[in-house]
Structures are given as structure tokens and as C-alpha cells.
Amino acid sequence: MNETLNTPDLSVEIAGLRLRNPVMPASGCFGFGREYAEYYPLNRLGAVVTKAVTLRPRLGNPTPRVTETGAGMLNAIGLANPGVEHVLANELQWLAEQDVPVIVNVAGETKDEYVEVAGIISGSGLAAAVELNVSCPNVKAGGISFGTDPRILQDLVEAVRRVCTVPLFVKLSPNVTDIRRIALAARAGGAEALTLINTLIGMQIDIHRRRPVLANTVGGLSGPAIKPVAVRMVYEVAKVVDIPVIGMGGICSGTDAIEFVMAGAGAVMVGTANFTNPMACPQIIAEIDQFMLEHGIKSLTEIRGCIT
Amino acid sequence: MKVTVTDTAKIARETWQLAFTGSFPYDSVKPGQFVMIRIGSGMEHVLRRPISITAVSEDCLTIVFRVAGKGTKWLSERKPDDGLDVLGPLGKGFPLPPANAGTLIVGGGIGAPPLYLLAERARHLTERLDIVLGFRTAADCFWAEEFAGLGNLALATDDGSLGTKGTVIDAIKALPAERPEPSPNLKQWDYVYACGPLPMLKAVKRHFDGRSVRGYVSLEQRMACGVGACYGCVCQSSDKSATKRVCADGPVFDWNEVAL
Numbered sequence: 382m383n384e385t386l387n388t389p390d391l392s393v394e395i396a397g398l399r400l401r402n403p404v405m406p407a408s409g410c411f412g413f414g415r416e417y418a419e420y421y422p423l424n425r426l427g428a429v430v431t432k433a434v435t436l437r438p439r440l441g442n443p444t445p446r447v448t449e450t451g452a453g454m455l456n457a458i459g460l461a462n463p464g465v466e467h468v469l470a471n472e473l474q475w476l477a478e479q480d481v482p483v484i485v486n487v488a489g490e491t492k493d494e495y496v497e498v499a500g501i502i503s504g505s506g507l508a509a510a511v512e513l514n515v516s517c518p519n520v521k522a523g524g525i526s527f528g529t530d531p532r533i534l535q536d537l538v539e540a541v542r543r544v545c546t547v548p549l550f551v552k553l554s555p556n557v558t559d560i561r562r563i564a565l566a567a568r569a570g571g572a573e574a575l576t577l578i579n580t581l582i583g584m585q586i587d588i589h590r591r592r593p594v595l596a597n598t599v600g601g602l603s604g605p606a607i608k609p610v611a612v613r614m615v616y617e618v619a620k621v622v623d624i625p626v627i628g629m630g631g632i633c634s635g636t637d638a639i640e641f642v643m644a645g646a647g648a649v650m651v652g653t654a655n656f657t658n659p660m661a662c663p664q665i666i667a668e669i670d671q672f673m674l675e676h677g678i679k680s681l682t683e684i685r686g687c688i689t
Numbered sequence: 690m691k692v693t694v695t696d697t698a699k700i701a702r703e704t705w706q707l708a709f710t711g712s713f714p715y716d717s718v719k720p721g722q723f724v725m726i727r728i729g730s731g732m733e734h735v736l737r738r739p740i741s742i743t744a745v746s747e748d749c750l751t752i753v754f755r756v757a758g759k760g761t762k763w764l765s766e767r768k769p770d771d772g773l774d775v776l777g778p779l780g781k782g783f784p785l786p787p788a789n790a791g792t793l794i795v796g797g798g799i800g801a802p803p804l805y806l807l808a809e810r811a812r813h814l815t816e817r818l819d820i821v822l823g824f825r826t827a828a829d830c831f832w833a834e835e836f837a838g839l840g841n842l843a844l845a846t847d848d849g850s851l852g853t854k855g856t857v858i859d860a861i862k863a864l865p866a867e868r869p870e871p872s873p874n875l876k877q878w879d880y881v882y883a884c885g886p887l888p889m890l891k892a893v894k895r896h897f898d899g900r901s902v903r904g905y906v907s908l909e910q911r912m913a914c915g916v917g918a919c920y921g922c923v924c925q926s927s928d929k930s931a932t933k934r935v936c937a938d939g940p941v942f943d944w945n946e947v948a949l
Contacts, residue, residue: 412918416937419916432920440925440932447913447921449736449760454913461920461932605732633732656914657727657735659776 389673390680391666393427393648395625396548396573398482398509400427400648403681404638404666407629407652408433408486408512408552409458413472414479420659424480425666427648431472433488433514436498438464443596448585453604453631454653455583457597460488460514465498473507482509484550492537495527500544510547513538513572516554516579528554528579531566538570550627553577555607555614564618575618576627576650578611604653605631612644619645619686633661635668645686694771695749701831704799705765706743708751709773718745719782720807721907721941724752725915727774728760738764739912739936741803741884742778743832753802753831779915783807783905783941786880791817793878794840795857795893797885798824803907804884805832808839819843819864819878823857823889826850857885858892878902883944891949904944910935924948 391402405428411417414429423429441461448455462468468485476483485508489495495513502508515528515537527537534551542549551567553560555578564575580601585594593599611630619626628646632638633654641649654661669681678684692711700706725737738760744751756765767773783803786792792815796804801822812818818840824830827850836842844852845860853860866877883893884907894904910922917937924933925948933939933947 410914410919412920416914416916416918441920441923444921444923445911446923447736447911447919449734452733452735454735456913456919456921458920461923604735653735656919657732657737658774659914659916 387674387677389670389678391670391673393681395627395648396510396550398428398548400482402427402666403642403648403669404662405430405484405627405648405650406655406662407650408514410652410655413468414476415472417655417659418479421663422479423476425663426481428482428484428509429476429479430484430512430650431468431476431486432462433460433486434462434465434468434498434502435460435488435490436465436494438462438467445594445596446600448594448600450583450585450602450604451606453602453606454656455585455595455600455602456580457595457600459597465501469501469505469507473505477507483507484510484512486512486514486552488514492540495537496540496544499541499549503544503546508547510550510574511541511545512550512552512576513541514552516552516556528563529557531562534563535566535570538567538572542571548573550574550576552579553618554579555610555630556582560614561617561621564622568622568624572624574625574627574647575622576629577618578607578614578630581607581610603631605633607631608637612640615641615646616644616688632665633657635665635670635672638665638669639672639684642681642685643688645688647681647685690775690777692773692775694767694769694773696769697765697767699765700753702828703756704753704829704831705756706751706753706831707764707767708749709775710749713750713775714778715745715747715750718742718750718778718806720785720810721782721803722778722780723803723940724750724775724777725779725912726764728763734760734763736760736913737776737915739779739915740764741907741940743802743805744809745806753799755799776915780936780940781938783882783907786811786815788814789816790879791815791877792819793861793881794818794820795861795881795883795885795889796820796822797857797889798829800883800885800889800907800909801832801836804882805835805839807882808836812839817841817878821845821857821860821864823860823885824851856892857889858896861893861896876901881905883907887949890944894944894949905941906944906947906949907941908935908939908947912936
């Protein structure tokens with residue numbers, strides 16, 4: 382039999398974007414790609430997702446900003462980034478030469494700021510898609526407040542949709558009572574794909590010093606510890622929306638990724654695992670390929686959302 | 690990189706040394722750089738631990754670390770022939786002093802280890818190499834003989850159980866002001882390097898305020914990625930208008946460049 386006939390096709394289509402494979406780094410866990418380009422060519426990824434970009438530079442929160450927890454970690458970086466102008470000139474220009482779709486994560490403190498940054502990014506021609514960050518738990522203004530109220534979220538997505546000339550993804554927070562309501566609001570506002578989940582708000586206390594470990598007191602929990610929560614939320618959301626869902630939360634292996642696909646994800650993002658192992662994304666891609674080969678799966682659409 | 694542990698030993702209170710061999714770019718190591726070591730084999734520990742490099746040969750690297758939590762506890766329990774997953778060398782190291790510079794190296798507690806490799810590389814360049822190490826008490830002191838083999842070593846302990854009773858500043862003040870032949874008229878030190886707790890770094894910098902020395906400090910911070918991607922381990926620039934990543938922009942900084 383011809384070998385090539387059995388070769389799995391890992392490519393996926395998300396909101397009109399053709400990705401080589403379904404694996405992307407999660408925003409905030411990959412900088413703007415430069416550091417990991419030392420480990421492997423970025424064009425092995427389905428796409429690169431940048432760190433959150435805001436209108437003006439943000440220094441972020443005081444340190445400590447990160448700490449390990451059981452099978453996970455807490456972070457409270459606070460959307461530190463050099464601002465949209467610097468990112469365009471220094472990061473997106475460079476990323477455009479890496480032969481990989483670039484999804485730019487956009488954050489803001491006000492609706493106007495989201496609209497302005499998304500307009501600048503999509504107008505630059507350097508982004509394949511914009512991912513709206515309405516779920517950062519670590520900033521006082523903006524971020525998560527847009528992601529927890531369905532009416533405010535729909536209004537924001539509509540406003541961004543009007544200026545955004547590339548596919549618009551909305552990244553959802555798990556820190557809500559019913560994520561389906563938020564997902565439907567984002568969809569109603571014009572989102573073309575949903576990415577979930579962002580981190581769960583958590584806290585760790587240093588009992589010897591009797592104070593929180595993180596300077597910000599609370600932070601976002603990520604890593605394998607949150608995977609079952611994430612799989613459940615992807616499963617719930619994929620059932621109620623008619624747009625692609627990109628799943629994430631504790632993915633460390635190809636089989637973890639397959640679990641999200643079976644729950645209904647059209648693609649996946651890998652966050653914390655990049656820190657454990659800088660080669661995590663390429664290894665996960667290889668493991669997905671291996672799983673598909675072993676199980677005679679030619680395309681991920683065959684198993685996507687197979688759990689009913 | 691997968692490496693193999695060759696040797697471990699407890700060398701002071703809560704303090705261990707560990708050497709490994711195997712595939713690692715030993716030749717490229719600069720003093721002040723660090724490695725990120727994966728803890729355990731499953732996904733219980735998602736963050737690697739940053740540990741500074743103490744010594745390196747053509748096929749072996751040695752780290753010295755204090756057991757401060759679960760990760761370093763695990764590391765202290767490694768035995769010869771155990772495998773380790775190590776990333777590195779990472780970060781920017783210490784710029785070496787120019788030829789004939791008078792050099793002072795100041796270490797506090799578990800900040801001392803990266804200064805060993807610095808002293809080893811600097812001693813051939815420098816006319817006068819003073820090394821001042823401070824510990825809480827004699828039970829915390831390690832590698833004193835090794836450091837003494839590289840330069841003029843002075844020790845300080847809080848309780849006076851070893852060396853000067855007091856801080857590293859007290860020990861620095863007690864050092865002779867003159868340089869040995871052939872340059873007795875040159876000033877004591879041109880280059881000062883320090884690694885240790887933040888209050889010590891501040892005190893050393895303050896001690897040299899207004900004197901024309903170049904000062905470098907190595908900073909410590911909780912890290913996640915270790916390669917500059919996550920912005921977890923930042924410090925502030927001296928004017929507090931920007932942040933710098935300890936892992937990728939440091940861990941060594943000119944002491945005028947960062948807010949201590």
C-alpha cells in the first residue's frame with residue numbers, strides 16, 4: 382500500500398485560516414516567538430500567538446509574578462508589553478518573516494483602546510488574526526471585566542468587529558458561572574472563533590512568612606491541574622456555538638490535545654508546557670501525528686467533537 | 690539536554706553540590722550564567738529551577754544550591770548515574786575585568802556559587818583579586834578552601850564563628866588599602882562583583898558610592914520560562930521607567946543599570 386495514503390493530514394481550518402497543524406503556543410507563554418525560535422523554526426507551528434499587546438507600554442505587576450503549584454503554576458504578569466507601536470516595528474515585522482500565521486493577542490483598559498489597537502494590528506497586514514483578550518485576571522482595569530458580563534462583551538466585540546479586517550478570535554475566561562452565556566455573547570458580537578480557557582484565579586500562601594507568594598496576592602492558575610476544567614468548558618461551549626473553538630488548559634502531550642479535539646476543539650493552544658519543555662509544541666505535534674497514524678485517523682475532523 | 694549526575698554531596702547546612710556530565714555545551718559557559726533543571730519526571734512540577742553554574746570543566750558542570758523547597762529537595766536527593774534534564778547555559782554572565790584591574794568579588798550565602806567560576810576566570814587577568822564571602826554562621830560556609838585557592842579570601846559571619854564578626858562590608862573595610870607590587874600606587878579595586886541577598890547588594894553598592902569602580906551584581910528572581918519569554922522574573926531599571934528580564938537581560942547587571 383502507498384505510504385502517503387496513510388499519512389495523517391494535520392492541517393486544520395479555523396475561521397478561514399488554513400493552519401499546518403492544530404498546535405499553537407498560548408498567548409503570554411511564548412513572548413513574541415524570538416526566544417523559542419532558538420529551539421526550533423517557528424514554521425513548525427500551526428500559528429504563533431503573541432503576548433498581549435496594549436496601546437501604551439505596560440510595565441506589569443511587581444514581583445514575584447510566578448510560582449509553582451501542584452501540577453501547575455500561578456502567574457500575575459499584568460500584561461507587561463512594550464506597546465503596539467514598538468510591537469509592530471520590532472516584533473511583528475520579524476514574525477512576518479518566519480513563514481507562520483501570526484495571531485496577535487490584543488488587550489485594553491477601555492473599549493476605545495481595544496478598538497484602536499485591533500484596528501492598528503489588523504491594518505498593519507502583519508496579523509493573520511486578532512485574539513481579543515477579555516480574560517486576563519491580573520489587571521485592575523479592563524481585561525476580565527469585559528469577559529464576565531455578556532452584554533458588555535457583546536458590545537465590545539461588535540465595536541472591534543467593525544474595525545478589524547482579519548478574523549477575530551475572542552479568548553474566554555473560565556472565571557464565570559456559565560461560560561456558554563459568555564461564548565454566545567461573543568458569537569453574537571461577531572467573533573469568528575473562541576479560544577478557551579484562560580487561567581483560573583488562584584492563590585498561594587507562604588505560611589512561614591504569612592503572606593501571599595505572589596506580589597499581586599492572586600494570579601492565574603495554569604498547567605495540567607486545570608485540564609479537566611478546560612476540557613469540560615470546551616465541551617460545553619463547542620455544543621452551543623457554530624464557530625470554531627480553540628481549546629487550551631494544561632495540554633502537555635499529543636494525547637492531551639486529542640482529548641480537547643474530541644471535546645470539540647478545532648485546534649489547541651499550549652501554554653505552561655513551553656516552560657517545562659521548550660520543545661513542547663513540536664513534540665505535541667509529533668505525538669498527534671503518531672496517534673492519528675496508529676488509529677487510522679486521516680483528518681482531525683473525523684474525531685472533532687466526537688463526544689456527544 | 691539529558692545529562693547524568695556524577696557526584697553529589699552535602700557541603701553545608703541545607704546546601705548541596707551536584708556535578709553532571711553528558712551532552713552539554715560546557716565550552717560556552719560564561720561565569721554568572723545558570724541552568725534550568727527539570728524537577729521530577731512527570732508533570733507534578735511544571736517549572737524548572739534556575740541554578741547558577743559554580744564550576745565547569747570540558748565534560749562536567751558543578752552546581753551548588755540550597756534546599757529551599759520541594760524542587761531543590763528533589764534535586765538534593767539525586768544520586769550518581771541518575772538522569773537530569775537541563776537547559777543551558779542561560780543568561781548573560783559577568784563581563785571579565787580588563788588586564789591588571791584590581792578586582793573585588795563579594796558573595797553572600799547561597800549567592801557565592803557563581804562567583805567561583807568568575808574568580809577562576811578573572812584571577813589570570815587581575816593583579817589583585819580579593820574575595821569576600823559572608824555567611825550567617827560557620828555551619829553555612831562552603832567552598833572556602835576552593836575560593837582561597839583563587840585569591841585573597843576574607844570571610845565574615847554574623848556571629849563571628851568564622852572570619853570577621855559582622856557583614857561583608859566589615860570584612861571589606863578590613864582589607865589592606867594598598868595594592869601589591871608592581872602597582873602599589875594604583876587604587877585598591879577597579880571592578881567589584883557581587884551576588885547575594887538584596888540588602889547585601891545594596892550595601893556593597895553604597896560602600897563604593899562616589900568611587901570610580903565598575904560594579905556588577907547578579908540578581909535572583911522567581912522564574913518560569915528562564916529564556917525571556919514569560920516576563921515573570923523582571924527587575925526595574927535604575928530610573929524605574931522600564932523592566933528588565935533577570936533570566937535573559939541578566940542575571941548579571943551593571944549596578945547602575947538596575948534599581949536595587
